[in-house]
Amino acid sequence: MLSWQPGRTPFSTFTGVAFTMAMYLTVVLGGRELMRKYRIAPMELRKPFVLHNVALSLGSALLLACMLEEILPIWYHHGFFAAICAESSWTPRMETLYIFNYMFKFWELADTGFLVLKKKPLAFLHVYHHSATALLCFSQLIGRTSVSWVVICLNLFVHVVMYAYYALSSLKIRCPWKRAVTTLQILQFILDLAVVYFASYCHTVAAYSLPLPVMGSCAAGKEHAVASGCTILSSYLVLFVIFYRKTYNRKPSRAKVTVSPASGSPAARSPVREKDQSEVLTSSYKRVTRAGGLSAPSDAEKRPNTPQLEEAGKR
Known part of the structure; x- marks a missing residue:
C-alpha cells in the first residue's frame, strides 16, 4: 500500500x-x-x-x-x-x-x-x-x-x-x-x-x-x-x-392532451374549465335576448348537448 x-x-x-x-x-x-x-x-x-x-x-x-x-x-x-x-x-x-x-x-x-x-x-x-x-x-x-x-x-x-x-x-x-x-x-x-x-x-x-x-x-x-x-x-x-x-432543463408542457369522448381524437385541454364554458354560453344567450327581444332560454337550452359538458355537469 x-x-x-x-x-x-x-x-x-x-x-x-x-x-x-x-x-x-x-x-x-x-x-x-x-x-x-x-x-x-x-x-x-x-x-x-x-x-x-x-x-x-x-x-x-x-x-x-x-x-x-x-x-x-x-x-x-x-x-x-x-x-x-x-x-x-x-x-x-x-x-x-x-x-x-x-x-x-x-x-x-x-x-x-x-x-x-x-x-x-x-x-x-x-x-x-x-x-x-x-x-x-x-x-x-x-x-x-x-x-x-x-x-x-x-x-x-x-x-x-x-x-x-x-x-x-x-x-x-x-x-x-x-x-x-x-x-x-x-x-x-x-x-x-x-x-x-x-x-x-x-x-x-x-x-x-x-x-x-x-x-x-x-x-x-x-x-x-x-x-x-x-x-x-x-x-x-x-x-x-x-x-x-x-x-x-425540462420545459413544462403548455397544454395537457386529452381524448375527446365523442370523436376519440386528442384535443388540447383549454385553460377555461368546463364549468366556466357553460357559464359563458349562458351569458351569451342572455345578451342575445336583451338585444333582439328573443325569449330567455330554458334550462335544457342553456346546456348544449355535448358529452363534455354533460360529463362536467355530472361532476
Whole structure:
C-alpha cells in the first residue's frame, strides 16, 4: 500500500481490476433483477448509508489535505508546469496517496449496492462512472503521470461536498444544493480536461519531436495512460452535461392532451374549465335576448348537448 508494486499491491494488475469490475456489474445488475423477480421489499438502511457517506466525505477531505500538503510546496518553489509535468513531482509520498485514492474507488462501489438494496433506479451514468474511474486510476498509477494530482484533488473536493449532501439528505435535512453539486461536477471535468489536454499535448510534442511550440516535456511512463485519461474524462463531461440538461432543463408542457369522448381524437385541454364554458354560453344567450327581444332560454337550452359538458355537469 505504500508503493506501487504490480502483482503485490492490491488491484495492481489489469486482470484483477477487470475481474473486479465484472463482478461489480454482475452483482449490481443481477441483484436488481433478483429483487424485482422475487418482489423483495426495498430496505431502509438509513444508518449504514449515513455512516458510509459521512466516512467518505471526511476521508476525502483528509486525503485532499494530505495531497495539498505534498504538492503545494512543489508548485510554490518550481511553478505550476513543474508540478504537473516534472517526473520529480511523482514523489514516493504522492504515490502512496494515489494508492489510497485508488482504494477509495473500490470502497465507493458500495454506493451502487445501496441503490440496489433500496430498489432505486440504476442510471447508466452512475454505473459507468464508478467502474470507469477505477480503471482510470489504475492506468494513471501504471503510467506514473505527474498531472494526476490535479484530477484527483478536484475529484476529492467534489466528493467532500457530494457525500455530505447524501448524508444530510438521508437524515431528512433539506439540502437545496443538489443542482449545485452537479454543476460542480461539470466544472470539475472542464478544469480536468483543460489541464490534462495541455499536459498530453506537451508530452506528445516532446516525445515525438513535433515541430510545434511547447513549454517542455510532460512525464508519462505509458502511452495508454495519456489516451485513457483524455478519453475517460471527456466521456464524463459529455455524460454529465446530458444528465444536467435532462434533469434540470425540462420545459413544462403548455397544454395537457386529452381524448375527446365523442370523436376519440386528442384535443388540447383549454385553460377555461368546463364549468366556466357553460357559464359563458349562458351569458351569451342572455345578451342575445336583451338585444333582439328573443325569449330567455330554458334550462335544457342553456346546456348544449355535448358529452363534455354533460360529463362536467355530472361532476
